[in-house]
Amino acid sequence: MADVGVRPARRADAAAVADIQVRAWRLGYRDLLPPEVLTRVTGPEALAAWRERWADAAVSPPSPRHRLLVAVANDLVVGFAAHAPAEDADLDPAADAELVALLVDPTHGRAGHGSRLLAASVDLLREDGFRTLTTWAFEDDAVTRGFLGSAGWAPDGTARTLDMGEPVRQIRLHTGIADEL
Template sequence: MSGSYVIRDAVLEDAPVIAEIHERGWLQAYGHFITPEALAEKSAEKRIAYWQARIADPAVTVLVGCDPALGDSSTAVQGMVYGGPVLPHDMTSGSLDGFDSELYILHCRQSAQGKGLGRLLTAALARRFQAAGAKSLVLWAFKDNAFRGFYDRIGGRVVAEGWDEGQADIAYGWDDLNSLIAACEGATNTANRADTA
């Protein structure tokens, strides 16, 4: 693992860089199977207002992971995570019963991947949910997402299947936020962490 990351709440000024990381994440993870039209809807220019609204919404949480070595500018933001209450989904099997929080979006810059930032962001979001009284977490991932193995490695189990953006997807669940946090932080214990929660 290289570098140290600081996890903090996103602020409105982060919206453009979050939109850029989101767009690049979609291209990297889904560009080989998502339609060009769907990818175009995730363009950074179109998503800045979307992210401003999410950052300002007290019902959800948007966190960013920053590399202090890169300074205080937007270039320091290396990843983002967004989550909140469990949302309705077009399911074909399984159940989300018993899950009380959801990770909606997690992306890191390609240069930060494999360095523990995704785990730190996931753990920080889980801690935030836990502080608000949540006990469990679910997330959806496209079946053809090459990065799905990350969720297997941090203990996710498949609890449902469905459709999103015209693609098959699956839900990973964690019945206990403590186990998710332990799985994430156990592999990142050499990183310096700061969470504003």
């Protein structure tokens, strides 16, 4: 049986996190984003920028409530999750958090890593006093919406359209995470 778990990310994990992000986006977003946009955000220059950004997130997050976690299997980073206080104007950053990213390496999918990352994020967010967790998903991303829906997430009625050379619609999903007494 594989030795699996979730832990806080370290600077040394940044390259693996960025590599996972690029591989997951190339596969998962290939039918959701315009090809030139996907190439731009997953190309060599973008990969270098993502590595630097994730290294910063691991060692110097903007606040103690910003976290980057990694899923590991036999000491190999196979996925990651990032969460932070919500920044949307209609949300309360003291009570509402945002799942900024949750991605698993496509070669390690369907092994429970995403569920472990989500559970660990929720545990930490509860400790920090958050009551609601939100995330943005592409409206046509059936995989993400199905995964989160199976964990109790639902659209909250908020949507936005990103200009990526053509309009790409996202919806905001949410779930309650407050401990019930």
